[in-house]
Amino acid sequence: MANADAAKKAAGIRAVDFIENGMKVGLGTGSTAYWAIMEIGNRVRQGLQISAIATSVQSEELAREQQIPLLTFTAFDYLDIDIDGADEVDENLQLTKGGGGALLREKIIASASRKLIVVADEHKFVPHLGAFPLPVEVTPFGWEYTFRQLTAMSGRPKLRQKDGKTFITDNGNYIADCNFGIIKNPKSLETLLNAIPGVVENGLFVDRTNILVLGFEDGTTKILSK
Ligand SMILES: O=C(CO)[C@H](O)[C@H](O)COP(=O)(O)O
Structure with missing residues (x-):
């Protein structure tokens, strides 16, 4: 296993210790959240009683394979805990997410959760957000106009591609990968972006973690909290 994978695995598995019997759990997306879902599956098969909702079709399929009981939004008002990955985390625990394109469902589920536990390998911990392109989910209708608004904000948007085609999110939308340089005020950028008609959501997760x-690559973990 590559060392980065060992770090992701260690973080994903350690986070599952925060889950207690009876909890309603949000399941994140990505290669770190993968390990948390696998570990939840192990513990469910050993008798842990929880129910969960996934932040992407991919994670939902994995949860089904792992025999994790799944919830729908009609069945709960809030979740106890959400375990999800990040593309960047700063020392105030502000995040950039959406590298996997699941940011909209991830933000809905984070918002519905009383506690957000972020799992990340050591390389994701940065002094300032902004080196990783900021994903912004936009409607296909009028996307060219929306991109012009993002350009006017110096966001240098690029339409995300996958396998030679425009990437489509689980919600049928496009992703603009933006480059704002160092993000000095994530809270205000998050709000400004979501005020653009055509922007559905953006990957800044502010004051949520x-x-x-x-x-870490040696398989150890460190817990930071707010
Ligand atoms: O936000 C995400 C998906 O939309 C992921 O949580 C983020 O991209 C981190 O992924 P990984 O754990 O594979 O590095």
């Missing part, structure tokens, strides 16, 4: 579980 309660606990960060950082994984």
Whole structure:
């Protein structure tokens, strides 16, 4: 296993210790959240009683394979805990997410959760957000106009591609990967972006994280909390 994978695995598995019997759990998306879902599956098969909702079709399929009982939004008002990955985390535990394109469902589920536990390998911990392109989910209708608004904000948007085609999110939208340089004020950028008609959501997760579980290449973990 490559060392970065060992760090992701360590973080994903460690985060599952925060789950208690009876909890309603949000399941994140990505290669770090993968390990948390696999570990939840192990513990469910050993008798842990939880129910969960996934932040992407991919994670939902994995949860089904792992026999994790799944919830729908009609069945709950809030979740107890959400375990999800990040593309960048700063020392105030502000995040950039959406590298996997699941940011809209991830933000809805983070918002519905009493506690957000972020799992990340050590390389994701940065002094300032902004080196990783900021994903912005936009409607296909009028996307060219929306991109012009993002350009006017110096966001240098690029339409995300996958396998030679325009990437389509689980919600049928496009992703603009933006480059704003160093993001000095994530809160204000998050708000400004979401005020553009045609922007559905953006990948800044501000003042949402309660606990960060950082994984290291030697398999150890460190917990940071707010
Ligand atoms: O936001 C995400 C998906 O939309 C992921 O959580 C983020 O991209 C991190 O992924 P990984 O754990 O594979 O590095």
